[in-house]
Amino acid sequence: MGKIKKFTLLNIKKIAGGKEPSHILEEFILRLGHDPDTCLADESPDHSRWMIQAGDGTVLEMLLEGKKKPSETTIYMGINITTVPLRGGNEMITAALEVADGLVGIKVSLVGHFLVLSSSLGASGLDIEELDYHYRLIIAQQSWFRDSLADELGWEELPK
Numbered sequence: 001m002g003k004i005k006k007f008t009l010l011n012i013k014k015i016a017g018g019k020e021p022s023h024i025l026e027e028f029i030l031r032l033g034h035d036p037d038t039c040l041a042d043e044s045p046d047h048s049r050w051m052i053q054a055g056d057g058t059v060l061e062m063l064l065e066g067k068k069k070p071s072e073t074t075i076y077m078g079i080n081i082t083t084v085p086l087r088g089g090n091e092m093i094t095a096a097l098e099v100a101d102g103l104v105g106i107k108v109s110l111v112g113h114f115l116v117l118s119s120s121l122g123a124s125g126l127d128i129e130e131l132d133y134h135y136r137l138i139i140a141q142q143s144w145f146r147d148s149l150a151d152e153l154g155w156e157e158l159p160k
Contacts, residue, residue, distance in 0.1 A: 021064055021073050021123035022048055028131045078118030079138055081146055082158040095152040105137045117142060
């Protein structure tokens with residue numbers, strides 16, 4: 001057997017790996033000026049959900065799903081735009097789909113009885129800047145979508 005070289009501790013450097021998605025979301029929430037612990041609405045071993053005041057009475061929902069399988073972990077963020085009424089709901093949904101053609105990088109969905117602007121991302125390799133980009137896409141298009149939908153329906157404004 002040959003000589004074994006000994007390395008001093010100073011020559012061995014630690015290589016930092018990627019961050020856990022929940023830590024990235026918590027850092028992002030801190031960047032928005034909120035406490036992640038107080039915004040945490042629901043947590044289980046497989047998912048976490050934060051509800052964050054985004055301004056002008058809107059609430060941003062952030063959901064981290066599939067924490068047990070890192071390759072399948074997804075991040076969802078969305079803002080409720082308006083409630084869909086029982087009477088005339090089909091006209092509102094049709095108009096929303098027509099207006100949604102102008103959205104860039106986000107989607108409109110029907111979640112329960114709400115129209116929601118949202119974005120879904122894979123958590124693998126995700127960083128805070130990418131989260132911030134998608135958040136800003138939602139916020140920037142929120143008022144445009146509300147105004148365009150109200151115009152399409154011939155309403156003065158949408159109910160919240």
